[in-house]
Amino acid sequence: MNSALIIDDDPDFRALVGDVLRAKGWQIWDADNGETGLEMAREHRPRIVICDLLMPRSNGFHVCRALRDDPHFASTRIVVTTARGYDADRKAAYEAGAEEYLTKPFDLKQFSALMEKLSAPAAAIPGSTTFLSRDGGSWVKFWGVRGSIATPGPSTVHYGGNTSCVEVRTKGQIIILDAGTGLRQLGRALTQEFKERPLALNILLSHTHWDHIQGLPFFQPLYQPNNRIRILGYEGARSGLFNVLSSQMESPHFPVGLKELPSNVEIEELRDMEFTVGDIHIESYFANHPGICVGYRISTPEGSIAFFPDNEPPHRLKHTSRKIESFDTARTAFVKTESRKLAEFIKNVDVLIMDSQYDAQEYERHRGWGHGCVDDVVQLAVEAGARRLHLFHHDPDHDDAKITAMVEHARSLAAAAGSPIQIEAAQEGMKVQLAPKA
Numbered sequence: 001m002n003s004a005l006i007i008d009d010d011p012d013f014r015a016l017v018g019d020v021l022r023a024k025g026w027q028i029w030d031a032d033n034g035e036t037g038l039e040m041a042r043e044h045r046p047r048i049v050i051c052d053l054l055m056p057r058s059n060g061f062h063v064c065r066a067l068r069d070d071p072h073f074a075s076t077r078i079v080v081t082t083a084r085g086y087d088a089d090r091k092a093a094y095e096a097g098a099e100e101y102l103t104k105p106f107d108l109k110q111f112s113a114l115m116e117k118l119s120a121p122a123a124a125i126p127g128s129t130t131f132l133s134r135d136g137g138s139w140v141k142f143w144g145v146r147g148s149i150a151t152p153g154p155s156t157v158h159y160g161g162n163t164s165c166v167e168v169r170t171k172g173q174i175i176i177l178d179a180g181t182g183l184r185q186l187g188r189a190l191t192q193e194f195k196e197r198p199l200a201l202n203i204l205l206s207h208t209h210w211d212h213i214q215g216l217p218f219f220q221p222l223y224q225p226n227n228r229i230r231i232l233g234y235e236g237a238r239s240g241l242f243n244v245l246s247s248q249m250e251s252p253h254f255p256v257g258l259k260e261l262p263s264n265v266e267i268e269e270l271r272d273m274e275f276t277v278g279d280i281h282i283e284s285y286f287a288n289h290p291g292i293c294v295g296y297r298i299s300t301p302e303g304s305i306a307f308f309p310d311n312e313p314p315h316r317l318k319h320t321s322r323k324i325e326s327f328d329t330a331r332t333a334f335v336k337t338e339s340r341k342l343a344e345f346i347k348n349v350d351v352l353i354m355d356s357q358y359d360a361q362e363y364e365r366h367r368g369w370g371h372g373c374v375d376d377v378v379q380l381a382v383e384a385g386a387r388r389l390h391l392f393h394h395d396p397d398h399d400d401a402k403i404t405a406m407v408e409h410a411r412s413l414a415a416a417a418g419s420p421i422q423i424e425a426a427q428e429g430m431k432v433q434l435a436p437k438a
């Protein structure tokens, strides 16, 4: 049975709100001050605590904090109801642990609907709280597109100089792919959009090379106490995920340690190659890149997104020198199989974001570095039947003109292959809306 405890020193308010919920079959307790309210909460463990701010014997902020400090109330929902609409109070209430802040008087129908929503069973995976309306469909937005190191300056203003960071919104969730320097701007945008509302974010890391994690210490939502930020990735070749992420924030590299951050940060090492965030299905695939590095494929109701920020396609046989060609037919077969497996993983993907750092000439000098040649990436994308390809992980030495030339070259390759694939270079600020399925 749903249950709520109403803590408010106004008896009329307690009766009014209590009656609305009792009519829906809820069990209701009430208290006229904070101290008694806390005692009753400990005794009855209500699903929701509805709490006034200004009350005798323990104010509402104190009640929120006391509940949040007690692990028994980890899944208890807290709603603050107050006659005061000050922004500072609202902020302080969220910081104290409230999830909703309602200014009296409020619409009782809306209130009742909110209570039903909050009383629903908690999501199975922490950090998967739904914040967004699901009406916006699914989309992808680029915040950092560069590889290796951030390259600000006049020659990169068009495509952008920040390193790997992509935002995905689908089914009411925010999923962030990589935490390169582009993460900083994304953090500012999220703070602006959601103000003090608590955020639950999921950051999926492809790997922990600098260009994929350096934005993390500068991500504003990490500094808001009510946010829950879940960082997912795989154990590295030499060190666990937590160690790698905390070491970049240790003195003398950074003044604030990972453990000192005010938000709730959970770092989770993935073990399986398939998992869910909320009810979003995600698969991973080990990329061809030094150390442990993965690509992800995210399924949304409007289509799929594959993210391979760092990857050297394994199928580059046509450029292999004669010496290597004769080296081993078994190796050739192996490379072909690897290539087929990767094409299978990204088969018919709607949006493919893939490392295309080098042109064919540059690639000859960088073979085995773990990055893609645009020719190979186009071939792979066409073979796999991808609908849209975004060249990604732009070389720090490539200016805007060079990247535009690479896009044109990529399009001509696709046209020559008779493929309808759309090709663009990933560009900071570019948003790609996934089209609803017919």
Ligand SMILES: [Zn+2]
Pocket: 147, 148, 209, 211, 212, 309, 310, 393
């Ligand atoms: Zn990289």
Ligand SMILES: [Zn+2]
Pocket: 207, 209, 289, 293, 310
């Ligand atoms: Zn890398």
